[in-house]
Amino acid sequence: MTVLIITFSQDNESIPLVMEAIEARGEKVFRFDTDRYPTEVKLDIYSGNSERVIITDGEQQLDLSEVSSVWYRRMRYGQKIPESMDKQYREASINECRATVRGMIASLKGFHFDKMSNVDRANNKQLQLQVAREVGLLTPRTLTSNNPEAVKQFASECQEQGIVTKMLSSFAIYDNQGRENVVFTNPVTNDDLEHLEGLRFCPMTFQENVPKALELRTTIVGQRVFTGAVDSQSLEGATYDWRKEGRALNKAWKPYDLPEDVEKKLLKLMAYFGLNYGAIDIIVTPDGKHVFLEVNPVGEFFWLEIFSPHFPISQAIAEIMLTIKE
Template sequence: MTVLIITHSQDNESIPLVIQAIEAQGGKAFRFDTDRFPTEVQLDVYYAGSERVTLRVDDQTLDLSEVSAVWYRRIAIGAKIPDSMDKQMRQASIQESRVTIQGMIASIQGFHLDPLPNIRRAENKQLQLQVARKLGLDTPRTLTTNNPKAVKQFAEECQQGMITKMLSSFAIYDEQGLEKVVFTNPISSEDLDNLDGLRFCPMTFQEKIPKALELRTIIVGKRVLTAAVDSQALDKARYDWRKQGIALLDAWEAYTLPQDVEDKLLKLMAEFGLNYGAIDIILTPDGRHIFLEVNPVGEFFWLERCPGLPISQAIAEVLQN
């Protein structure tokens, strides 16, 4: 039997890490880069007297009846359809390709890590906070709004200051095509006097939480693997460690969460029907663990190197067992 890995050709080293772990455990893996469909990858879905679904990538062919498990990582369907194509026709082609692949994924009878509907539901950050609060996890005071008056009132509640962040993941590109990721940023008094832009786009505001450490917890099945980093050691990383992610690569250390926090996180995963999640937590100087969010397809690859968490091995085990 075969594990089908759904990703795209620009995905990072987490893919070969998991493939190596699957093969080391005696299994087989088939990589499907969705950005190569429909231009370079062929799919046949045949229903008549019999049923046949086959995927052809280069010189490899996969009969999807042989798939025992699916790892849904990333998706970029139609990315290689030429930009020179008529805009409306290109969009129609991407939409039809997307529906075709979504149907293919939904029809696979094997184990899914994780089912797409579960992932999509879990991506709702507001719902995450609601569920986390219900389970007794400590969460930051949070406001999502397009109302400037509400922001100013909220600022008065946040005695230690506040930060702003986005609910969705996106980047802004400059005229040269360079990516500018939207990070978490502090709100100044000057910002509070310039909130007119909220009428075009809502934003999320949170109280500023003092940080002793920032934690990244990876949950795979019932395994809870956590690493910690001192983001406050670098000025540019104080509000968002990702701003100095490369500089902090070798600074992560293994960390053990209190048992009650682990138990609550596992209940959170069960609430969303997830087998995998990357969870961000702040450890405060007085020892509180503040839940920020869970990313149901979040990154982990750098934690394999330092501090050496066996995440790919855990993923491979869940996919095969």
């Protein structure tokens, strides 16, 4: 068996963790870094009388007919194409890289962990919330809008707990040194409500602020459910988004037993989207309610596994990619 992992060169520890787990089982794994294509990695796709796909990375070469399963993880198409290239040509080249790689993935036989079309569909946050409610999960009241008056009305309806704002996309701003500044979940103040003119350039998502006793990260691999809990309210900077103090909280995550009915509803949600993997964010309120926030079909898990023996997630991923056949 050979597993193909499609990612980018700066992806985190989750990739080597899974690769080691696959190799420990005596199987092969090949890593395709999309940011190094087409400048460093070669991809040859033959179709017609014979069909053949070859990836060449330095001295390593893979005939994709050998691939039994593929993990479609992180994409950074054509990132190393020189910035000095004419903007129009560079954008055209990146688009061609995207179309080539996605076409290659779509045509791959074998087991997909997960199918690209399922990942794309599951990334629609409004649909996630709709389906979560349909399977019986609690969700926050939510508004996505570019209309200041609608936002003000929504804020008045959530006056008791207030509202927070977040982005639907992976929104980040980069400084001159290329450092990433992620836009986290933030509270909306009365002053903010008087300065909503920017919504005419970019819609935003607003949610009622849900009180937190704990924050959960539930990672689902097939039918296996791993849940970690953290007291994000123990650090002032993590009040509205634990990721702001993610490093400081790394070792504070503890195993958590989800109520059986919540676990079953999460598995129904995963089945709706046809996902084998999902990283799910949940709030436990002071009165013990479990409020679903979102599922990320390619979400992170590495810090849970690195700092705790209770979350063998990479082992579960390796196992499912080496045992399930399509």
